[in-house]
Each structure stands twice: as structure tokens, then as C-alpha cells.
Amino acid sequence: MSERASTTRALDPLIEAYKQHVDRTLLRENLKLTHEQRIAKLMAQQEFAAILRQAGREAHKKA
Amino acid sequence: MTDFAKVLQVLAQNQVAYVLVGGVAATVHGSARLTQDIDLLYQRSPDNIRRLVRALDPYRPYLRGAPVGLPFQWDEQTVEQGLNFTLTTAIGDIDLFGELIGGGTFEKLVAHTIRLHVFGVECACLDLEHLITVKRAAGRPKDLETIAELEALREEQDKD
Numbered sequence: 001m002s003e004r005a006s007t008t009r010a011l012d013p014l015i016e017a018y019k020q021h022v023d024r025t026l027l028r029e030n031l032k033l034t035h036e037q038r039i040a041k042l043m044a045q046q047e048f049a050a051i052l053r054q055a056g057r058e059a060h061k062k063a
Numbered sequence: 064m065t066d067f068a069k070v071l072q073v074l075a076q077n078q079v080a081y082v083l084v085g086g087v088a089a090t091v092h093g094s095a096r097l098t099q100d101i102d103l104l105y106q107r108s109p110d111n112i113r114r115l116v117r118a119l120d121p122y123r124p125y126l127r128g129a130p131v132g133l134p135f136q137w138d139e140q141t142v143e144q145g146l147n148f149t150l151t152t153a154i155g156d157i158d159l160f161g162e163l164i165g166g167g168t169f170e171k172l173v174a175h176t177i178r179l180h181v182f183g184v185e186c187a188c189l190d191l192e193h194l195i196t197v198k199r200a201a202g203r204p205k206d207l208e209t210i211a212e213l214e215a216l217r218e219e220q221d222k223d
Contacts, residue, residue, distance in 0.1 A: 014207065015207065015210055015211050015214060016211075018207050018208055018210070018211035019211040019212075019214060019215055021208075021211075022208075022211055022212050022215040023095065024215055024219065026095035027093050027094075027095060027212070027215060027216055027219055028219060030093040030094070030095055031093045031216075031219060031220070035091050035179050035180075035181050035188075036180075036181040036182060038090050038091055038093065039067050039068065039087065039090060039091065039181060039182075040068075041090075042067065042087070042090045042097070042098065043064070043065075043066070043067055043068070045097050046064045046065065046097065046099065047064060049097060050064055
């Protein structure tokens with residue numbers, strides 16, 4: 001562990017608690033991408049989320 | 064949805080001075096969290112405000128969440144008299160910050176940026192270290208997960 005990381009952990013146990021639940025596999029996959037690919041992926045996720053929201057609204061109407 | 068690429072291109076075409084901050088900046092650093100809007104820390108000089116107003120004007124900026132019909136004029140005077148604006152536009156949701164809580168102004172943070180070359184343009188993005196600092200300074204409970212993820216990213220990068 002680096003000195004910087006060690007200091008941060010000592011200062012903020014609350015963040016450390018949250019950090020245990022971070023899915024690092026997702027982060028590692030993102031770090032393989034270029035900056036542009038990361039933003040493009042975010043836009044694709046936004047689009048997917050919008051489609052799901054629309055589908056959810058329609059399902060509620062039918063129910 | 065926000066067309067992040069278009070926003071960056073429009074700002075570059077109009078030579079607006081700003082720093083990319085917030086969720087999209089976190090994405091640039093590898094965050095896996097979904098964000099809906101784009102946060103920009105803009106330079107508060109009269110010339111830059113003029114460029115900013117001109118850049119976004121074709122996309123009809125309006126105060127996000129405000130009732131329809133509320134008198135809102137997107138012009139230099141409005142930006143000069145205000146500071147932070149949460150806008151909805153034809154190209155998506157844009158949050159403009161003249162100053163960040165605990166993080167300061169464009170002039171203070173521009174030295175702590177990385178240069179991005181994306182979608183055919185160049186822009187400044189707040190570096191990971193200062194993105195964490197700014198999030199911590201904001202002190203909002205909703206940012207705890209984000210800070211944890213950003214620190215995890217820093218650790219992952221430190222391994223390399």
C-alpha cells in the first residue's frame with residue numbers, strides 16, 4: 001500500500017467501509033479503455049437506461 | 064439523455080474556457096457510475112461568459128426543474144449576475160459552476176487538470192486527486208460511494 005493511500009485510510013474509516021463494496025472488476029475493465037471510449041460507454045448506458053425507463057412506464061400503464 | 068460529445072464539441076468550437084468536473088470527469092478516470100448530466104466549472108471572465116452564452120444559445124438553455132413559462136433569459140447579464148446554473152438544453156442537462164464548494168474557481172483548479180483529446184476536440188478535465196478533494200469538500204452523504212470508488216480507482220492506478 002502506498003503512503004498516500006495509507007494516510008487516507010487512516011483518516012477516513014467511513015470511506016474505507018464504503019470502499020469494501022466497490023466492484024473493482026468494473027473499474028479494471030474501464031481502465032483498459034481510452035478516455036473517449038469511457039465517455040462513449042457512458043452515453044450508451046444512458047441510452048439503455050432511457051429505454052428501460054420507457055418500458056417501465058409502459059408496463060405500469062398496462063398494469 | 065445528454066450528448067456529452069456534442070457538448071464538448073460545441074464548447075470547443077466556441078473556445079469556452081472550462082474544466083470538466085463531476086460525474087463525467089469521474090467516468091474519464093474510470094468510474095463505473097451512471098451520470099445523467101455534465102458538470103462544467105467555467106471561467107468567470109466577461110469574454111468567456113460571452114463565449115459560453117454564444118455556445119449554448121442555439122440549444123435553448125432553461126433552468127432545469129423550473130416551471131414552464133418562468134422568465135429566464137439566457138444571456139451574458141444572467142450569467143454575470145448568477146454563479147451556478149442547472150440547465151436543461153436541447154443537447155442534454157448541463158450544470159455550470161462558477162465556483163465549486165470547497166474546490167474554488169476555474170483559475171484555482173485549471174492547474175490540476177489533464178488534457179483530454181476526445182471526439183475530435185481537446186478539453187481540460189480535473190485530475191483524479193483533485194476530483195476526490197472536491198467531492199470530499201462538498202461533504203454530501205450522497206457522495207460517499209463516489210469518493211470510495213474514486214479512491215479505489217486511485218489505488219488501482221497506483222498498482223500500475
